[in-house]
Amino acid sequence: MNRIERIKGGLLGGAVGDALGAPVEFLEWSAIRATFGARGIADFAPAYGRIGAITDDTQMMLFTAEGLLRAYVRGSSRGICHVPSVIHHALLRWLMTQDYSPATSVTLNGWLVQERDLWSRRAPGHTCVNALKASSRFGFLSENNSKGCGAIMRVAPCAFFGNAFDNAAESGRLTHGHPTGYMAAGLFADILQRIADRQDSLEHAITESLVEHGHKPGMEETRALVERVLFFFYEGYRPTPERIDEVGGGWIAEEALAIGIWCALTATSFEDGVINAVNHSGDSDSTGLIAGHLLGIQYGVEAIPDRWLERLELRGVIEAVAEDIERVPRDYSGYGGEFDAEIEVRYPGD
Numbered sequence: 326m327n328r329i330e331r332i333k334g335g336l337l338g339g340a341v342g343d344a345l346g347a348p349v350e351f352l353e354w355s356a357i358r359a360t361f362g363a364r365g366i367a368d369f370a371p372a373y374g375r376i377g378a379i380t381d382d383t384q385m386m387l388f389t390a391e392g393l394l395r396a397y398v399r400g401s402s403r404g405i406c407h408v409p410s411v412i413h414h415a416l417l418r419w420l421m422t423q424d425y426s427p428a429t430s431v432t433l434n435g436w437l438v439q440e441r442d443l444w445s446r447r448a449p450g451h452t453c454v455n456a457l458k459a460s461s462r463f464g465f466l467s468e469n470n471s472k473g474c475g476a477i478m479r480v481a482p483c484a485f486f487g488n489a490f491d492n493a494a495e496s497g498r499l500t501h502g503h504p505t506g507y508m509a510a511g512l513f514a515d516i517l518q519r520i521a522d523r524q525d526s527l528e529h530a531i532t533e534s535l536v537e538h539g540h541k542p543g544m545e546e547t548r549a550l551v552e553r554v555l556f557f558f559y560e561g562y563r564p565t566p567e568r569i570d571e572v573g574g575g576w577i578a579e580e581a582l583a584i585g586i587w588c589a590l591t592a593t594s595f596e597d598g599v600i601n602a603v604n605h606s607g608d609s610d611s612t613g614l615i616a617g618h619l620l621g622i623q624y625g626v627e628a629i630p631d632r633w634l635e636r637l638e639l640r641g642v643i644e645a646v647a648e649d650i651e652r653v654p655r656d657y658s659g660y661g662g663e664f665d666a667e668i669e670v671r672y673p674g675d
């Protein structure tokens with residue numbers, strides 16, 4: 326499979342999982358079952374006034390991608406760039422789409438923020454909103470102690486650029502001050518990067534990522550829960566709504582990652598994995614997005630059912646971002662390199 330199929334599969338897969346979970350994000354499993362039947366929700370249902378609606382998770386994921394692309398342009402043209410600060414500026418553009426005013430002045434250029442369909446509130450997480458509102462400068466680190474899943478849910482695009490772990494963890498740290506909140510984000514991006522770069526199996530990517538990063542300070546909770554679901558996988562123990570509820574609700578980072586990983590590891594198909602990932606009492610859109618990223622990057626866009634792609638909100642925007650990511654070198658050196666005028670117009674490096 327070529328790189329563009331993995332990038333598209335990864336980004337669209339996450340968005341599809343987010344959209345599948347959106348209608349049930351705030352429903353207990355008993356209520357999901359009462360509404361959708363014993364299998365739970367297995368197809369797009371209305372949320373935010375439409376079918377296939379994405380949520381804040383996908384919105385912030387797209388702005389993280391924008392930040393990474395702008396960092397490429399900035400680094401190439403100026404020779405210096407602090408990637409997390411450029412991602413921060415992009416996340417502040419997202420904050421403005423939510424009708425909040427940042428404390429820092431924000432430039433509303435580039436094409437992404439002009440997409441009017443992004444200017445819509447989709448139950449944005451309070452932690453992200455409050456941390457971004459309080460940022461007094463680019464690169465300002467959050468002063469909260471949150472380990473909510475609002476960092477991990479947005480960092481998947483880091484997988485397609487160098488230093489995935491550091492860029493994901495450091496950009497996660499902008500909104501989430503608890504180590505588990507941002508270290509889980511780093512681990513997730515590193516797992517995705519191993520699959521994208523080396524065609525590793527998911528299981529191999531997870532174990533290798535734990536070898537490299539699992540013993541870093543702040544990784545204890547995430548490592549413990551990821552190892553627990555790896556054990557479930559080795560034992561042939563499959564996720565059910567009740568079993569997922571025992572692992573956790575996914576509102577916090579290590580639970581969201583573990584649930585997404587468990588559902589992706591045991592999936593018989595893309596569809597099977599994301600359906601399992603959204604049917605539980607917890608944060609269904611975020612766990613659906615995490616499983617969708619993991620499965621989409623492994624199996625490519627071909628593995629995602631057409632009936633979902635056809636009705637996915639912002640499909641064209643997501644595909645355009647994926648194509649732009651594919652155009653830039655994975656390991657840009659920070660200066661020089663091939664000048665790409667079109668990318669510079671779409672992602673101004675100022």
Ligand SMILES: [Mg+2]
Binds near residue numbers: 382447610611
């Ligand atoms: Mg959401």
